[in-house]
C-alpha cells in the first residue's frame with residue numbers, strides 16, 4: 330500500500346521481497362474466509378487495537394474500511410459485508426485475483442518489483458544492504474542502494490514459510506530500536522485433555538457458545554475441540570487475556586457457556602424436567618439439543634456430572650471450566666503480538682534512530698482480533714507512512 334501511494338504521488342519506487350513471489354501471507358489469509366476489513370464504524374473499529382486504539386483512530390481516519398473497499402473496487406474486485414460485519418471479496422473473486430490485479434496496478438504505476446532480494450541491514454546513513462538471490466545460492470550478489478526514504482514492511486513472525494520469519498529483529502536492535510518480544514496472537518489454546526477424552530471426543534465443533542477467560546468478558550461464536558485444546562474465533566479473540574493470565578502463572582481457565590441464549594432460570598427450569606430413568610446423554614440431547622461430544626466434555630470437566638442436582642448442572646452448563654495450559658506455538662498463530670515499540674517511532678511511523686526509515690504492518694507492536702482488523706491495520710499503516718514520506 331505504501332508502494333502504491335508513493336508511486337501515485339510520482340515517486341520512483343523499488344520493492345524488494347525475499348521470497349520468490351510477493352504476498353504469500355496475503356494468499357494464506359485467503360485460505361479460510363478472507364476478510365479484508367470490517368464494516369464497523371471507526372470508533373468501535375479502533376477499539377480492537379487495544380493499547381494502540383488512539384493511534385489507530387488516526388490511522389483509520391486516513392485509510393478506513395471504506396477506503397479499503399474503494400481500493401479493491403478500483404482494482405475490479407467488488408466486496409460485500411457479511412452478517413458479522415466482515416468485508417469479503419465477492420465469491421467470484423479469489424484473493425489471488427486481488428493480488429494479481431494489485432501487482433498489475435503497481436507495475437502500471439512503474440513500481441519495480443524485485444523478488445528473491447533479501448534486505449540484510451543498513452549501511453551508512455542512507456544505505457540498504459540487499460542480497461540478490463535470484464540466480465541461485467552459488468551466484469548470490471550483494472548490492473547497496475541509497476533511497477531517499479525506506480519503508481520496512483517485513484511482517485511479524487508467524488507462518489515463517491510465507492517469509493515472515495522475524496529475522497529482521499537483530500538488524501533493528503543493533504540500532505537501539507526497542508522491540509517488544511514476539512508472542513502468538515489469534516492462536517489456539519492448549520488444554521491437557523485426558524486420553525479418554527481425546528479418543529472419545531476427537532475433533533468436534535461447539536456451535537453457538539460463549540467463551541471467557543477467568544472473570545473476563547464473554548465472546549460468542551463457534552469453537553473447535555482438537556486433540557491439543559481449542560481453536561476458533563472466540564479463542565483467538567481471547568488470546569491477549571489468556572496470555573496475561575498464563576504469564577501471571579495464576580489460573581487461566583476458559584469457561585464455555587453452552588447455552589448463552591438461555592437465562593439461568595430458563596435453563597434450570599428445563600433441567601428440573603428430567604425424569605428418572607432417562608440417560609444423561611439422552612436428556613441433554615432432547616431437552617437442550619446438546620448432543621455428542623457435550624456429555625463427554627462435561628464428564629471431562631466434572632466426573633460426577635450425570636448425578637449433579639439441577640442447580641449445579643445449570644451452573645456447569647453455563648461455565649464449563651477448561652484449564653488452559655498454554656498457547657499454540659508462534660509459527661502457527663494467525664498474527665504476532667510484539668514488534669517495534671511505538672516509542673521508537675515519530676508520528677509518521679519513522680524510526681527515531683534512523684530518519685528516513687519508516688515501518689508499517691505487522692512488524693509494529695500492535696495486535697487485533699481476526700475479522701478484517703489485521704489487514705486493515707497493515708494497509709492503514711502503509712498508507713500512513715506514504716503520507717509521511719510525501720509530506
Ligand SMILES: Cc1cc2nc3c(=O)[nH]c(=O)nc-3n(C[C@H](O)[C@H](O)[C@H](O)COP(=O)(O)OP(=O)(O)OC[C@H]3O[C@@H](n4cnc5c(N)ncnc54)[C@H](O)[C@@H]3O)c2cc1C
Pocket residue numbers: 345346347348351352353354355357358359361362363364365366446447448449482483484485487488491492493494497662663664689690691692700701702703704705707
Ligand atoms: C492463516 C492466516 C489467515 C489470515 N487471515 C486473515 C484475514 O482473513 N483477514 C485479515 O485481516 N488478516 C488475516 N491474516 C493476517 C494477515 O495476513 C497479516 O496480518 C498480514 O499479511 C501482514 O502483512 P504485512 O505486510 O505486515 O506482513 P507480511 O504479509 O508477513 O509480509 C511481509 C513480507 O516481508 C518479506 N520479508 C521479510 N523479511 C524480509 C527481508 N529481510 N528482506 C526482504 N523481504 C523480507 C516476507 O517474505 C513477506 O512477504 C491471516 C494470517 C494468517 C497466517
